[in-house]
Amino acid sequence: MTEIDAPPHPFDAAIALTPVADGRMRSRTRPEYANMVGPFGGITAAALVQAVQRHPDRLGDPISLTVNYAAPIADGDFDITARAVRTNRTNQHWLLELTQDGVVTTTATAVFGVHRDTWSDTELDMPRVPSPDAVPLRGFPDFIAWARNYEMRFVEGAVPDQDAGEHPDSTTTLWVRDAPARPLDFPALTALCDVFYPGCSCGAAGTWRPAPSPSPCTSTPTPRRSRPKATTTSWAPRAPTASHAATSTRPPRCGAATAPSWRPPTNWSTSRTDPPARTTSRTLRRAKEP
């Protein structure tokens, strides 16, 4: 008999980590998740979560994540250092740094914790949206490589055309899942939180440019624990209850809502700031009068 090794899902290849010296973990950027400048922020955030999940000291599951994209990541190897600065009985606080050649490009803090059987509430309702099969497939412009790894069906706020006028509302609501399909674990969920395109792109003139403004993203998802491998496949019309719908209102309310079927509530936040000097010349400079 001959064993056939199927290649890993591109997502798993992109967040694969190898231990190196001094507690660092090494990974490598992948062309499948390239953005216009460096890799897709979501895949970087996912690798940071993965670095904690693979750490021998890790306690529980992700509760909160904040990522600061301090500089572009160049194509090639990068190292992640994850340090548990405080471990309590039920939660744990991490500081993370992503470096290339010893220079910091990304920092993060993460809180992990053990879910307890206590009072909880998800106040936010799932958006009232048509089922996925009733929403047309529509992605990002083809030169955004990472977006080809996601199946997107925009209910509102799709990427505007070049000739679209100014839009007063930056809300985006869409159905989204990995393509090809993949179980929705914490790293995958982390990456999904960053699929929303920059708010300024639709707020200003329909032009598609790197994000020059802070783009906080907060949502409250947790993969269903009872069927961890079912969530990405449950998107079919016959099982719409475990949805992957997410709604995003970018600054100041980006990604405020996700499907209430994801509970208990946890908090994920991503904060992105101005690109550094070498990309600022491409940012949006058109003034807008109040």
Next chain:
Amino acid sequence: MTEIDAPPHPFDAAIALTPVADGRMRSRTRPEYANMVGPFGGITAAALVQAVQRHPDRLGDPISLTVNYAAPIADGDFDITARAVRTNRTNQHWLLELTQDGVVTTTATAVFGVHRDTWSDTELDMPRVPSPDAVPLRGFPDFIAWARNYEMRFVEGAVPDQDAGEHPDSTTTLWVRDAPARPLDFPALTALCDVFYPGCSCGAAGTWRPAPSPSPCTSTPTPRRSRPKATTTSWAPRAPTASHAATSTRPPRCGAATAPSWRPPTNWSTSRTDPPARTTSRTLRRAKEP
């Protein structure tokens, strides 16, 4: 002539920092800002912002702040270490640690930046609320020492009475300012972001307990640059346009809105997680059926 030295505002005393060895800055908890367990989280966050503002390497103003309250802070001295891990042309990324006797109690990341003359937008409107003088003064229970330093006028979502029933909506909207009055600078604004009481307190049964759940707080304020000293005094009926109104919807939308007169938009976020072992016995344990 005799010079009279007026005592500093309690807030300034509480965020005062003294350089000590190894780049650390030392401060001390103050009884005026005590909470039920350790100090008011807002005053801790404010001290962290102050530590960066006083740092000789600091570039620009605060853009984003994430604070992780990893453990209670005991009464007494504490040290803050602020490290600029990346300085770009217009922004700068900081890692902060607050320690007591060398043990980490609080971590934070902060982004500072130079405001540029570029496109900006504040999509969120200020809540429609009565003027401050039309809203009755109502604070927190008197045993919350720190809250006595704020004048609060709740439009909705005031601290519930002990016998209040369960409330389906955790929105809080209030007018708030320092008492006694003080200019609204970045540390003061940081502290204001944390005045909202724990969401579970009104969601569950009107009981008042330490926050057991993640309590993200995001808002988008910037003190008006044209009259930096006017913002706290402009709260008088004759100058209601530069308001201090803030609305908060706790998890997952805590503190989503502030007055649109604060621009350009910047992002502030605070994430608070379970208190550690020695306080968990006091957390809310009543189960709620969906």
